[in-house]
Amino acid sequence: MVNRLGALCGKIAGVKTRTANGVRAVMNIIIAKTAGFCSGVQRGIGLIEKALAAQGKPLYALNFPVHNAVAVSGLIGRGLKFLNSLDGLAKDGALLIGTHGACPEVYAVAQANGIEIVDATCPMVKRVQRTARMAAGHSDMVIIVGNRNHTEVKSVCEWAGTGKALVIESVDDVRNIPRGLSLAIVSQTTFSCREFGMIVDFIRKSAASGAIEVFRTICPATFRRQEEVRELAGIADKIFIIGDSSSANSLRLVETALFENTPAKLVSSSGEITAEDLEGVEILGISAGASTPDEVIRQCKNKIITIADNAHVTSG
Numbered sequence: 001m002v003n004r005l006g007a008l009c010g011k012i013a014g015v016k017t018r019t020a021n022g023v024r025a026v027m028n029i030i031i032a033k034t035a036g037f038c039s040g041v042q043r044g045i046g047l048i049e050k051a052l053a054a055q056g057k058p059l060y061a062l063n064f065p066v067h068n069a070v071a072v073s074g075l076i077g078r079g080l081k082f083l084n085s086l087d088g089l090a091k092d093g094a095l096l097i098g099t100h101g102a103c104p105e106v107y108a109v110a111q112a113n114g115i116e117i118v119d120a121t122c123p124m125v126k127r128v129q130r131t132a133r134m135a136a137g138h139s140d141m142v143i144i145v146g147n148r149n150h151t152e153v154k155s156v157c158e159w160a161g162t163g164k165a166l167v168i169e170s171v172d173d174v175r176n177i178p179r180g181l182s183l184a185i186v187s188q189t190t191f192s193c194r195e196f197g198m199i200v201d202f203i204r205k206s207a208a209s210g211a212i213e214v215f216r217t218i219c220p221a222t223f224r225r226q227e228e229v230r231e232l233a234g235i236a237d238k239i240f241i242i243g244d245s246s247s248a249n250s251l252r253l254v255e256t257a258l259f260e261n262t263p264a265k266l267v268s269s270s271g272e273i274t275a276e277d278l279e280g281v282e283i284l285g286i287s288a289g290a291s292t293p294d295e296v297i298r299q300c301k302n303k304i305i306t307i308a309d310n311a312h313v314t315s316g
């Protein structure tokens, strides 16, 4: 069994646990290979750290550049500051655009006022923005499948243009699509691959539309993480997804495990892991959102080992 798990996932640690009758059992902890930072977050944080280290202009952000409190507090510690609006940004400051991107107006206002931009938008998010803008040129409406309150989705709506975009969060929203229009469908980069397919099918079947063009803009990092959690769910008794509740991709990983009927818990820090969580668990799967720092994953793993029996790690 462990060999099979090893081929599937990253690190395996056997942790001796003590059961109620004192018999020692082994709990296997399997950490997904893809757990933690994706290339887009790594690139974004690298750019931000470089800008902060340059010690030129102060660097201001309008929102969290990545959706993880620990990663953000690390950046605040290095000097990152926040603003509510561009109005408060003096010319001696530079504007940070986070990995989730920004709408065209933010670029326009900054440029018009001579404000330097540090653009950490993930290239995968840029791809959705460009696709939405391009598709808006020849389709009546751009459908954005994603969470309407997410920074990325809000910006993609703006890139599509006023009156051109409609956000669909679930199959229930499909009824809001006006009839008889040609549609271009894109998705939030971190949306559920399974749900996106379902929504597209539903639109094809139910909307009396003209041409429908589908752009599969879920990023490869999201696809791989969801696939890995899906496979892990087939063998683990329980799955922990380490990430913040503001992290869309972390929430999607929890949903992926639950859809496979494997209990799953979102854990933002080691303090949220309890002995009850591990009761009766022989194989524990762990994955983490694309913006979860390694340090947080390590702390969670150590907490699990401590709870299990001040632990003896047999491999890892």
Ligand code: SF4
Binding pocket: 038, 039, 040, 041, 099, 122, 123, 124, 125, 189, 190, 219, 220, 221, 222, 249, 290
């Ligand atoms: S999850 Fe995907 S879109 Fe988001 S930062 Fe990572 S690579 Fe980019």
